[in-house]
Amino acid sequence: MADALAHRGPDGDGYFYCPVNRVSLAHRRLAILDIAGGDQPMWNEDGSIGIVFNGEIYNHIELRRLLERSGHAFQSDHSDTEVLVHGYEEWGLGMLERLNGMFAFCIYDRPKRQLFFARDRFGKKPLYYALVPEGITFASELKALLKHTGVATEIDMLAVKKYFAYGFIPAPASLYRSVRKLPGGCHMRFDLATSELQTGRYYKFEVAPDDSLLRAPESDVGEELLAHLSTATRRRLVADRPVGIFLSGGLDSSAILACASKEKLAQTIRTFSIGFHEKTFDESLHARMVADHFGTDHSEEILDILSAKEISSHVIDLLDEPMGDSSILPTYLLAAFARKHVVVALSGDGGDELLAGYAPFRALGPSKFYRDVLPDFMRCWIRRGIDALPSSENYLSLDFKVKRTLRGLSYPPKVWNPVWLSPLEPNEIADLLESPTPLNLLYEDAIQAWESSRAPDLIGKTTEFYVQFYLQDSILTKVDRASMMVGLEVRAPFLDNDVVEFARRLPSALKMRHGRGKHILRHALRGRLPDRILDLPKKGFGIPLTSWLKTWALPSGSPLLQHSEARFEELRSSHKSGKKDERLFLWCWLVLQNHLEACRVDKTN
Numbered sequence: 001m002a003d004a005l006a007h008r009g010p011d012g013d014g015y016f017y018c019p020v021n022r023v024s025l026a027h028r029r030l031a032i033l034d035i036a037g038g039d040q041p042m043w044n045e046d047g048s049i050g051i052v053f054n055g056e057i058y059n060h061i062e063l064r065r066l067l068e069r070s071g072h073a074f075q076s077d078h079s080d081t082e083v084l085v086h087g088y089e090e091w092g093l094g095m096l097e098r099l100n101g102m103f104a105f106c107i108y109d110r111p112k113r114q115l116f117f118a119r120d121r122f123g124k125k126p127l128y129y130a131l132v133p134e135g136i137t138f139a140s141e142l143k144a145l146l147k148h149t150g151v152a153t154e155i156d157m158l159a160v161k162k163y164f165a166y167g168f169i170p171a172p173a174s175l176y177r178s179v180r181k182l183p184g185g186c187h188m189r190f191d192l193a194t195s196e197l198q199t200g201r202y203y204k205f206e207v208a209p210d211d212s213l214l215r216a217p218e219s220d221v222g223e224e225l226l227a228h229l230s231t232a233t234r235r236r237l238v239a240d241r242p243v244g245i246f247l248s249g250g251l252d253s254s255a256i257l258a259c260a261s262k263e264k265l266a267q268t269i270r271t272f273s274i275g276f277h278e279k280t281f282d283e284s285l286h287a288r289m290v291a292d293h294f295g296t297d298h299s300e301e302i303l304d305i306l307s308a309k310e311i312s313s314h315v316i317d318l319l320d321e322p323m324g325d326s327s328i329l330p331t332y333l334l335a336a337f338a339r340k341h342v343v344v345a346l347s348g349d350g351g352d353e354l355l356a357g358y359a360p361f362r363a364l365g366p367s368k369f370y371r372d373v374l375p376d377f378m379r380c381w382i383r384r385g386i387d388a389l390p391s392s393e394n395y396l397s398l399d400f401k402v403k404r405t406l407r408g409l410s411y412p413p414k415v416w417n418p419v420w421l422s423p424l425e426p427n428e429i430a431d432l433l434e435s436p437t438p439l440n441l442l443y444e445d446a447i448q449a450w451e452s453s454r455a456p457d458l459i460g461k462t463t464e465f466y467v468q469f470y471l472q473d474s475i476l477t478k479v480d481r482a483s484m485m486v487g488l489e490v491r492a493p494f495l496d497n498d499v500v501e502f503a504r505r506l507p508s509a510l511k512m513r514h515g516r517g518k519h520i521l522r523h524a525l526r527g528r529l530p531d532r533i534l535d536l537p538k539k540g541f542g543i544p545l546t547s548w549l550k551t552w553a554l555p556s557g558s559p560l561l562q563h564s565e566a567r568f569e570e571l572r573s574s575h576k577s578g579k580k581d582e583r584l585f586l587w588c589w590l591v592l593q594n595h596l597e598a599c600r601v602d603k604t605n
Helices: 060-069 080-098 157-166 218-236 251-263 284-294 305-310 312-318 328-339 359-373 376-387 398-408 413-421 426-433 444-452 458-484 497-503 519-525 565-576 583-604
Strands: 012-018 023-029 049-057 101-109 114-119 128-132 135-139 179-181 186-191 197-201 243-246 270-276 297-303 344-346 489-491
Touching: 023 049, 023 101, 049 080, 060 080, 080 101, 157 413, 157 426, 157 583, 218 251, 218 344, 218 497, 218 519, 243 251, 243 328, 251 284, 251 519, 270 284, 270 328, 284 297, 297 305, 297 328, 305 312, 305 328, 312 328, 312 583, 328 458, 359 398, 359 413, 359 458, 398 413, 413 444, 413 458, 426 565, 444 458, 458 489, 565 583
Parallel strands: 243 270, 243 344, 270 297, 344 489
Antiparallel strands: 012 023, 049 101, 101 114, 114 186, 128 135, 128 179, 186 197
């Protein structure tokens, strides 16, 4: 199991076995802080409390001072891991509310004969687990967990349906019935004597708009946001190994660089970007403009778009649980390029989710009008007409966005967001997998979150969906897997506790203005960034997947998956002919089939 995670921790390993309680712990280390004294598993003074931990605690220095004042003696010089050991001793479960960082860990409490697990607020670091005849087993990646002979590999067909309904499998489900993901913001205890497992939640993101911010000068609100983001960036620049910044030329990564330039001389800041010779998919010019504006030590690699295609099979083979975001390919290329120079990189992840940066946020107002004013028959007629138009191969083309929006509007508002993202519609999933599933079951996770939300408007409810689901199980999963394939740690200042706490208080009018998201961030950076960068439309990390999938040889299925081969061929043929754009489904299908085949072979061997 540890060997299967060697790519995540190439700098060393550590093992422990307790014959009394039959507890085995293994750790693979990517050494970032206290390189000499940070080996794991790590213990307190008397060996009663031990930990294996993945991640970084950014406020570990402040917490160490508190613990030292309470009488705790530290053996390491500045290890954040040891802060968790003593923090658990001092505060127990209450430690989690004090942590500002990204983490997944297991603490072995010998006196209580318990294992205590926790995952950071947004699930930036992964944690899979399974109950087995011997007790419980866990790992940072699904493929490592499947190395345990006690883990059953029966496919969870409801999870497969959700995979095609969301483009990812929302926690706590996984592809396998026996395996679960501990959701972000959650903890659990396993009793070694009784095998009882208890889970709980210590954090849930909810918007809580503070209308007093609407009455304050926008310049003051913007400065407060930047102050929090600057502090968060400063915390994430701390490391004993080289740190750099991913720079796309977009607003979020440029904001991180603007904040970093307050903390360090610009010429000492390493920034990294990749670009493509094909202009449609290239953002390197904008990244270079921002780097030149601040005078950073900038490195870029310009690739032929085919270079991303050539590494696709390699990345898919390394990918853990299937996920539907094809931008993992350029993300991997960027991570691999940066890893030649640094071991840690800062990214702008979280900005779009917290500050309404995605296209669906802009569609909410027109969508409500469209649904409230037009009768059902007219909406159906309009959708049929739009769907009949030929599909473009351009990245996030207008016809693609319009078709996705109209598709979502065929369903109740409570499932607009997942349907806008979904590779297949519910009826298409039923046809493909030859099993209808009620809408309320297929989208139960999103529906429960929507109906329990106390957000005052559609933007607030949509913000919660993107933070609670899309951020955790798609964006952060993609970045974690792509970066850890090459042993690079990626840190996200926008997900700092203080930044998030401030962002969730922002009223929608400060996030969305005149159909554009991130209004207050854009306002705050005016004069700090070139106007051209501030006025750029949102653009993702794209590849020409639509055209690629017209020529790729795709597996028609797996013996582990019951499905209609005829329906699959219809979808593939429709895409090849240009009649419909099925890129999201075909990519999800390719990744899923590859995973099933790899795991089947592994278990057989």
